Amino acid sequence: MNGLAYLFLPFQQPLLIVLVAIGVFAGIYIGAIPGLSGTMAVSLLVPFTFGWETNPAIVLMIGIFSGVVYGGSRSAILLNIPGAPAAVATSFDGYPLAKKGLAGEAIGIATVQSVFGGIIGVIALAFFAPVVTKVALKFAPRDYLLLSFMGMMLVGSLGSKSISRGLVTAAMGVLLGTVGMDPISAQHRFTFGNTYLLSGIDYVTAMIGLFGVSEALVQIKDLSIEPVKQKADRIVPSFSSIKKYLPLTIRSSIVGVIVGALPGAGGDIAALLTYDQAKRTVKNPEVPFGEGAVEGVVAPESANNAAIGGAFIPMLTMGIPGDSVTAVMLGALFIHGLHPGPMLMVETPHLFYLIVSSLALSNIFLLIFGLTGIKVFTKLIEIPKGRLLPIIIMLSVVGSYAVNNNLYDVFWMVAFGIIGYLFKQYDYPVGPMVLGIILADIIETNYRRSVISAGSILKFIGGIFTSPLSMFLLSIIIFSLLVQTEWYKRWRSKRDLKRYKQD
Numbered sequence: 001m002n003g004l005a006y007l008f009l010p011f012q013q014p015l016l017i018v019l020v021a022i023g024v025f026a027g028i029y030i031g032a033i034p035g036l037s038g039t040m041a042v043s044l045l046v047p048f049t050f051g052w053e054t055n056p057a058i059v060l061m062i063g064i065f066s067g068v069v070y071g072g073s074r075s076a077i078l079l080n081i082p083g084a085p086a087a088v089a090t091s092f093d094g095y096p097l098a099k100k101g102l103a104g105e106a107i108g109i110a111t112v113q114s115v116f117g118g119i120i121g122v123i124a125l126a127f128f129a130p131v132v133t134k135v136a137l138k139f140a141p142r143d144y145l146l147l148s149f150m151g152m153m154l155v156g157s158l159g160s161k162s163i164s165r166g167l168v169t170a171a172m173g174v175l176l177g178t179v180g181m182d183p184i185s186a187q188h189r190f191t192f193g194n195t196y197l198l199s200g201i202d203y204v205t206a207m208i209g210l211f212g213v214s215e216a217l218v219q220i221k222d223l224s225i226e227p228v229k230q231k232a233d234r235i236v237p238s239f240s241s242i243k244k245y246l247p248l249t250i251r252s253s254i255v256g257v258i259v260g261a262l263p264g265a266g267g268d269i270a271a272l273l274t275y276d277q278a279k280r281t282v283k284n285p286e287v288p289f290g291e292g293a294v295e296g297v298v299a300p301e302s303a304n305n306a307a308i309g310g311a312f313i314p315m316l317t318m319g320i321p322g323d324s325v326t327a328v329m330l331g332a333l334f335i336h337g338l339h340p341g342p343m344l345m346v347e348t349p350h351l352f353y354l355i356v357s358s359l360a361l362s363n364i365f366l367l368i369f370g371l372t373g374i375k376v377f378t379k380l381i382e383i384p385k386g387r388l389l390p391i392i393i394m395l396s397v398v399g400s401y402a403v404n405n406n407l408y409d410v411f412w413m414v415a416f417g418i419i420g421y422l423f424k425q426y427d428y429p430v431g432p433m434v435l436g437i438i439l440a441d442i443i444e445t446n447y448r449r450s451v452i453s454a455g456s457i458l459k460f461i462g463g464i465f466t467s468p469l470s471m472f473l474l475s476i477i478i479f480s481l482l483v484q485t486e487w488y489k490r491w492r493s494k495r496d497l498k499r500y501k502q503d
Contacts, residue, residue: 027067173436
């Protein structure tokens with residue numbers, strides 16, 4: 001069988017179709033439980049499928065990967081607890097939609113947009129893998145550092161009108177992200193002699209506490225408020241609605257593919273970047289961002305699923321995983337005697353086509369399973385708060401413990417829940433703190449690699465101004481910072497007022 005024939009192999013073998021379907025179905029519900037990540041699910045599958053043939057093992061892992069990334073949006077929309085880091089941005093507008101009684105519509109939009117993004121990711125993997133790989137190869141450590149700083153500039157879009165407050169909480173997140181062992185010298189930092197802190201603070205634990213527990217603590221004061229009845233009669237978005245958001249979907253998906261192809265970036269950063277992009281580029285949304293804007297669900301859900309196809313690009317063409325899940329899958333492929341890398345298309349072209357077709361098939365099942373069971377899910381938010389809040393806290397405890405099977409993670413989760421509650425009382429955003437913890441390791445590692453490779457800090461700074469790519473990223477950072485300043489906002493308001501008077 002030639003390589004291209006493997007593109008249709010899953011459609012010819014019922015077992016492979018069933019395994020993709022099982023993987024997607026299981027992934028959706030694993031992703032909906034806070035703390036149960038795709039990395040964990042695929043890691044558990046590796047020893048389980050050790051004795052399997054290669055093709056069934058691969059397609060099952062791909063199905064779970066696709067399902068988990070989407071599944072995180074359900075708990076993000078219904079409970080304001082992102083089931084996966086890639087769903088953090090979805091909660092910013094998804095949860096306000098649920099509070100308005102539109103949870104069914106929000107989940108339906110998230111499903112369709114996830115499928116669109118996933119398909120664009122598959123197309124990029126199939127046709128543009130060499131091009132995207134060449135772009136990714138041009139990124140030096142200093143460029144990853146600048147990309148991280150570009151991510152830090154998102155703080156003005158993550159739930160606060162004040163960039164200074166966002167920067168404060170983001171800086172606190174970066175500081176907490178340095179707890180544990182130094183990534184290069186292995187020196188202990190901020191551990192205070194406690195061996196449980198050597199592995200650092202897991203951002204999933206922080207995410208569960210800052211979003212889930214803090215929200216439960218906020219709502220405890222209003223137990224008498226009746227839960228909002230959900231309108232689950234309109235789940236599938238209309239064709240006109242899909243057409244309306246199509247340009248944003250395509251833009252967000254392209255960003256998702258590119259960010260997904262950058263080693264270490266992944267769908268969580270892609271979702272946050274596209275949420276910020278949507279907030280800046282969408283003119284006159286029907287509802288302001290952060291208060292239930294549909295665009296705030298469209299952009300991140302398109303991007304995080306498109307990033308799946310992007311993450312496979314460096315893994316298959318260079319042997320470098322694009323995120324933590326593809327890192328586990330890379331190990332699984334080696335166990336099965338395969339060798340991803342530059343010679344993949346020459347030695348085992350069938351593997352490439354099998355993965356492409358399995359990803360395409362997983363998006364078909366994602367649409368089917370994603371649009372079923374929504375009415376049952378939306379009933380969750382109609383449970384009286386006196387009963388729902390203990391469930392949220394119980395899920396938070398189980399989810400945070402499941403991350404590393406470590407009781408200390410539960411303590412951290414409670415601490416972050418209290419911190420998140422205090423932040424919300426004084427109007428400080430919690431999103432930037434999670435972003436800071438996520439980016440802390442990327443910032444530190446790439447900064448030190450850049451300085452070491454350059455030989456000195458001065459040469460490192462000089463290298464930024466001699467590289468076109470670095471200068472381009474630096475320009476975006478400066479622009480992002482300027483447009484969030486009060487001076488720019490006042491200037492823009494005066495300009496818009498002047499145009500309005502002229503009209």
